[in-house]
Amino acid sequence: MKKNLFIVFTFICLITNFAFASNTEISKAYKKHQSDVQVQGVGKVVKLLRDDLKGSKHQRFILKLPSKLTILIAHNIDLSKRINDIKVGDSVEFYGEYEWNKKGGVVHWTHHDPSRRHIGGWLKHNGRTYQ
Template structure:
């Protein structure tokens, strides 16, 4: 008999539940395989449609990887944790707000409207298209880290 540690068992049960309920494996592990290296440039990856699916299903707390064109730079949010904010238009035409925590990750000082921006972060649904945050590492190591990538440079 094969013995599994509790984490592996929980993961297998979760995969089974998602698959039995009509979901896809990519809903669990995201568009990149678990073996993808964090150092691989995201700009070469193709849109997975994860943002659009999460928006259509009104889902939140979904890790997504995608890229789009910056259509609007917003003023930094300086209340509480500081966030650099921008509106990004995906290839599908869907727009999202990206809120990048600049207390935990470097600010993208050279970011301009019209720039192509790749990102990995946690999607939160709202009626306006959604927000992507957690575009940085987790200093406590409890949450999957994200990033922004501009002109081949990654900001984590």
């Protein structure tokens, strides 16, 4: 019993540290107006936006991070599958490139790069990875 409680406690600490570390990295980039920063984190969907269909098609939604900062996720659906069952309140993990803006920033390159010029990113939603 004690061993199980220890494992659960350790797992919770690891998740909390992960969320804090990733939020710290994004918060630093936001405060310093930095762009082209690889970030990883998790947030809750607070708004679903219409797809951007100009040029490369992008699925767009806004995540609220545990730090209360909001970021736009711009996920290229020409290069990766779209998340069809996403809804407000869902949790989404992400790994991609952060670009600063006044509203909190944008995370893009959440997919593979066929040209291999960018680090491949991903989104995770409901146990499924999109890259």
